[in-house]
Amino acid sequence: MKKLLIFTLVGSVLSFAAFADDINEMNAKSEQLELISVEEAKSLALEAKPGIIDDIDLDNRSFVGGWDYEIEVLGKDGKEWDIYINAETGEVRKVSRDWDWF
Numbered sequence: 662m663k664k665l666l667i668f669t670l671v672g673s674v675l676s677f678a679a680f681a682d683d684i685n686e687m688n689a690k691s692e693q694l695e696l697i698s699v700e701e702a703k704s705l706a707l708e709a710k711p712g713i714i715d716d717i718d719l720d721n722r723s724f725v726g727g728w729d730y731e732i733e734v735l736g737k738d739g740k741e742w743d744i745y746i747n748a749e750t751g752e753v754r755k756v757s758r759d760w761d762w763f
Contacts, residue, residue, distance in 0.1 A: 687719045694728065696748040702730035706744040709753045712736040719748060729754065 687699050696719075697705075703714055716733040728748035736742050741759035746752070 684717075687717070690719060691748065694748075696728055697730075697746075697751045699730070701751060702732065702746045702748065705746050705751055705753060706730070706732040706734055709744050709756050710734050710736055710742045712742070715741065733759065 684699060690696075691698055699717065699719075703717065706714065712734040714732060715735050718731045720729055720731060721727070722729050726747070730746040730748050732744045732746065734742045734744060742756060743759050744756050745754040747754055
């Protein structure tokens with residue numbers, strides 16, 4: 662039981678460190694490319710769908726017009742939502758319900 666607890670704690674710490682690195686990388690990339698900041702994208706996503714941010718990614722979606730933040734939000738309704746923010750303009754491109762298995 663102790664090994665499981667230790668493994669879980671180590672995994673959580675490593676996950677948090679990786680998430681922090683991702684945020685730092687996104688901040689650096691958004692600054693270099695003159696995109697809206699990660700914090701601005703989070704704010705816009707929460708205006709579109711109030712809740713808790715579960716994940717955020719910055720992706721080049723050249724086939725739909727450039728850089729997007731893809732933000733996963735756990736809504737107040739208990740459902741997961743995907744919000745796509747144009748990283749150049751701050752426009753909310755899409756709000757869709759994430760696939761639920763249950």
